[in-house]
Amino acid sequence: MGGDESIVQAARVSYGRGTKTVSEDRNLIRYLMRHCHTSPFEMVEYKFHIKLPIFVARQWIRHRTANVNEYSGRYSVMPDEFYVPSPEDVRTQSKTNKQGRSDEPIPEEIANEFIQDLQETQNLLYEKYNNYLSKEIARELARINLPLSTYTEWYWKIDLHNLFHFLELRLHPTAQYEIREYAKIIAQIVKETCPIAYQAFEDYRLNSVTFSAVELKILKNMIQYKLPTFEEMLEMGLTKREVEEFFTKISFINNFK
Numbered sequence: 547m548g549g550d551e552s553i554v555q556a557a558r559v560s561y562g563r564g565t566k567t568v569s570e571d572r573n574l575i576r577y578l579m580r581h582c583h584t585s586p587f588e589m590v591e592y593k594f595h596i597k598l599p600i601f602v603a604r605q606w607i608r609h610r611t612a613n614v615n616e617y618s619g620r621y622s623v624m625p626d627e628f629y630v631p632s633p634e635d636v637r638t639q640s641k642t643n644k645q646g647r648s649d650e651p652i653p654e655e656i657a658n659e660f661i662q663d664l665q666e667t668q669n670l671l672y673e674k675y676n677n678y679l680s681k682e683i684a685r686e687l688a689r690i691n692l693p694l695s696t697y698t699e700w701y702w703k704i705d706l707h708n709l710f711h712f713l714e715l716r717l718h719p720t721a722q723y724e725i726r727e728y729a730k731i732i733a734q735i736v737k738e739t740c741p742i743a744y745q746a747f748e749d750y751r752l753n754s755v756t757f758s759a760v761e762l763k764i765l766k767n768m769i770q771y772k773l774p775t776f777e778e779m780l781e782m783g784l785t786k787r788e789v790e791e792f793f794t795k796i797s798f799i800n801n802f803k
């Protein structure tokens with residue numbers, strides 16, 4: 547529901563109607579993103595119908611600012627559908643990130659053994675599940691031993707401000723590969739439906755970094771004051787306002803005690 551124009555429309559309530567050219571709308575959205583004026587982004591809403599393995603759903607559900615309605619394993623029979631990673635996605639434990647996998651491939655025979663084992667267990671557990679159901683054991687109990695790789699589905703509704711927060715966390719290389727793949731598809735949808743806001747998100751949040759106080763001290767020592775001129779910065783793609791804000795940031799580093 548909505549798009550870039552809904553963000554602009556909401557913002558103009560607080561900033562006045564004024565001008566309305568495309569470039570001014572773009573500058574306004576980018577200004578809002580830079581300065582964390584987040585509420586206009588809440589005017590855009592997305593509703594997704596998502597099918598996902600339960601282990602991905604457990605990570606996803608931690609994002610509390612969405613509305614969710616999930617398939618019920620108490621009410622309905624769980625589907626005979628399980629996630630199995632591709633052999634190239636079976637990797638060793640990362641040595642640098644305790645929560646993640648490395649880029650190191652695992653020997654092919656171990657990857658294949660793992661995948662085959664997953665499939666055998668999934669089939670066995672589903673067979674047992676069906677058997678419990680046939681003996682009239684309640685669905686809510688019969689399902690409790692199904693694996694985390696079982697697919698579930700849900701409707702997930704969220705506004706753009708909170709979706710950007712989700713994307714920032716789940717597009718990050720430290721997020722688990724499987725949830726990152728979903729985040730990439732959602733990012734593509736946002737890019738197509740709110741192109742200006744998504745570009746601002748990429749520029750000011752996703753691909754930006756913040757510096758701590760100590761890091762600023764280090765930067766202060768490092769910076770060579772060979773700044774491009776005002777005009778050169780405009781040619782590099784900054785707006786006048788961004789150049790002014792950049793000078794303010796630079797002077798902040800310079801005055802940092």
Ligand SMILES: Cc1cc2nc3c(=O)[nH]c(=O)nc-3n(C[C@H](O)[C@H](O)[C@H](O)COP(=O)(O)OP(=O)(O)OC[C@H]3O[C@@H](n4cnc5c(N)ncnc54)[C@H](O)[C@@H]3O)c2cc1C
Nearest residue numbers: 605608609610611612645708711712715716718720721722
């Ligand atoms: C790489 C990675 C690893 C993780 N590892 C773990 C782990 O090992 N164990 C684990 O338990 N979790 C883990 N998490 C989940 C993480 O701690 C967060 O719960 C999750 O990312 C959702 O973030 P959030 O709370 O900011 O988002 P949301 O729930 O969408 O909330 C957005 C913001 O709204 C505010 N907010 C929302 N609800 C409340 C509330 N009830 N009270 C106060 N403020 C609220 C907060 O400011 C919050 O930042 C991991 C997440 C990532 C990305």
